[in-house]
Amino acid sequence: MSAQNDDSAGVTRRHTLECMLWAGTGMVWTLVGGVPGSMPLAKAAALNPSKTFSFVQISDSHVGFDKPANPDTLGTLREAVASIKTLPTKPAFFLHTGDITHLSKESQFDDADQILKELGAPVFYVPGEHDVLDDNPGQSYLARYGKGTSGAGWRSFDHEGVHFIGCVNVVDLKAGGLGNLGADQIAWLAADLKPLSSSTPIVVFAHIPLWSIYPEWGWGTEDSARVLDLLKRFGSVTVLNGHIHQVMQKVEGAVTFHTARSTAFPQPAPGTAASPGPMKVPPGLLRTFLGITDVTFQRGEDRLAVVDHTLAGEGTSK
């Protein structure tokens, strides 16, 4: 993500942000005290420019994977961390949306931790199905990342008035089914959301998409409709997922769904291959398929600015 790469790709962060401004020209919706209103974008930005922070989503690092699709997943994770350090706004914290490791081995968790500690800010994790492959599923994961979580590792926290919820949808999966949250987690979520005002911006992060992308490949969550029901009353909801190793976005009312790239290997677009297994691309192109997601929150805007950066230095705004 060097400036040189940006120039050669012809897509700089500045260009990206300019495009975003163009896209957003006109009125923006705001939520003040739960009452929706609108104002010109420039005014919204000027109202409280200090109330801005960004965080970065990292996903699907698959440390330990060494097959032809990417024999050096540790190297590309290192590149992802290096690219994050060049971002103009220092992220307040990080979300890792699972598949930290490929096979849940202690050595793989160790290797990932060694690199991710270079980020220099807290990392909040949720597990992917590859992180709960130990004999007692999820024990190693929870021993490392489970502090302050409940159940299989779900959690919530607040930052600058934004409520973050980490959900676990990779345990206790049922034959023939999709991702699964389970009744206990949904009851916890209902209680967690109850005291919040509807104007509280919400960010939900989980490994498997919470919207049905391609059930034939298991890209969806069995009981996600119950979660979306609980989130209906909120004016700003951002759902961040991983698992499918590619960027996809959908906006449904006040809910923006977004999936991140992997730092390890790409997977095919839905239905374009015999299976969702690792996609082999020419080595020179691999880094255009890998990346991280930079999310900026600005008070007064109902939608978070989501910018996907590839390890080849390209950025696209959503």
Place this chain on the structure above:
Amino acid sequence: MIQPSDISAWRIRHKQANTSPAASCLSVAILLMSSSLCFAQPVTIHVDNFTFTPVETTVAPGTTITWVNDDDIPHTVVATDGTFKSKALDTEDQFTVTMTEPGEYVYFCSLHPRMTGKIIVKAP
């Protein structure tokens, strides 16, 4: 490697010798062994492209079944009734069970639960 023909020859020899009850038991055991050799050939199920192939298999009691993971992604083999459960199988890893009890066994990959298969165990 004992061939079924060797066992038959051995059994016939014993019959001719009009042996003791203990030896008769032995000969019954050998008979059973002989029948399992005839009907319970080991079965291999390949896990490839997130699919169990063959997806459904009918076997005789006593058949040994081996799953081989041909994918670049780990999978598991888990019976829904808990009869068998593999660890995570990385590329080329194998998991073997011997099915003794007749019945229908639905199994799936607990990582990718859309992957399901069925073993039917019944006497030929």
